[in-house]
Amino acid sequence: MPFKRVVITGLGALTPIGNTVQEFWNGLSAGVSGAGPITKFNAEKFRTKFACEVKGLDINQFIPRQEARKMDPFAQYALIVADEAVADAGLNPEQINLDKAGVIWGSGIGGLKTFEDEVKNYATGDGSPRYNPFFIPKMIADSASGLLSIRYGFRGVNYVTVSACASATNAMIDAFNFIRLGRLDIAISGGSEAAVTEAGVGGFNALRALSERNDSPETASRPFDKDRDGFVLGEGAGAIILEEYEHAKARGAKIYAELIGGGMSSDAYHITAPHPEGLGALNVMKDALNDAGIGPEDIDYINVHGTSTPLGDVSEATAIEKVFGEHAYRLNISSTKSMTGHLLGAAGAIESIACLMAMQHNLVPPTINHFTDDEQFNPKLNFTFNKAQERAVNVALSNTFGFGGHNFSVVFRKL
């Protein structure tokens, strides 16, 4: 049985540089930084005192207070972006087979704030175990997909993928596979994360993973720059509606692009450090191209994982040169994390949206904050530094790599 084709028919975004897909794209194309001092808690004693937070969001505009208080922020974010994506797709739940409508969501951490608050409450109490009955259902990472299925009545397969910073891409590839196998007609996929909390910042600080450029938060995320010193923690969510092509056509849906391939690999090397020669990154891009049935020369744009860490950026660039050969110098590369920070488990969702919007507008969003070249990167690589570049973007690839050595890449093509 031949595989069915899978297309993208709806998008939703909530990011540090824009609270809708349109605002997000405006920020991306203009090269705006979403970083600023942390407002969610007093970060005075932390090594890093800034992050890329979501701004100006009134949760109760989207979710009644009574429902919202039973959800961790990462689940609230999921609902907000899924609402945007479902509306964008023009989906009417009454007109689809709900048994073949699924939700596969991604989150690297889940309800960290809820976990912190409840444990802190217990630890500072008199030892009586007064845990809130909503503690567990709020905290568990799969609460997001469960809530989404309840919200839209989707009764098909439903779960959350947990593969650190690759979670959302992992989720999209799973959804892609179910649809092309004919097991689902449609899926809400994507990911959400809300880890700008004391434990989130403190934990990543302890790993020495975060930038500590406290005197200049907005220039701290500088992927592929000589003076990069770690990633900037971000938060938010992205939702992507994946739909079987004939199903989308039959209901006259607007189609952004086709998802043509998903790559998967593991570093099998170290729990946090990337493979020094980028073996996992190399394998995942090759696997994605192979799955898509295209050659390296077909790719116009790579939205890289590019977190702005000293080691990660080098291993990814090395892998790109190995996979793409001479074509590596003709395609555009950019790290939109230079603007959004690193949304961890949601990164793959918003970065796929960045690819899809780049294809719509034939404009490659930049890698901002480039000040000093690093001799570790071949100057022939075009990282789209500092300013968006116009070019025909027909096929785009998005990389995501997670702690644990999880690597996932997706390839989108214009119809």
Place this chain on the structure above:
Amino acid sequence: MSEIADKVKAIIVEKLGVEESEVTPEASFTNDLGADSLDTVELIMEFEKEFNISIPDDQAENIGTVGQAISYLEENVK
């Protein structure tokens, strides 16, 4: 109205997101005020915290309305 009754009503308004006018003595948490079983557990815990007492499960089972909560607490809070 007693101070206990005021506090009980305030907790119910806060946790269940209902209007104060709905919180009548006869109002049932589940049938009238939209609570599910977890909301009810949370209410009992909030009463315990607010009034610094422990409500045994077999007693908690008998607290299903606003009035029952107020009477129980008025009898048992020192």
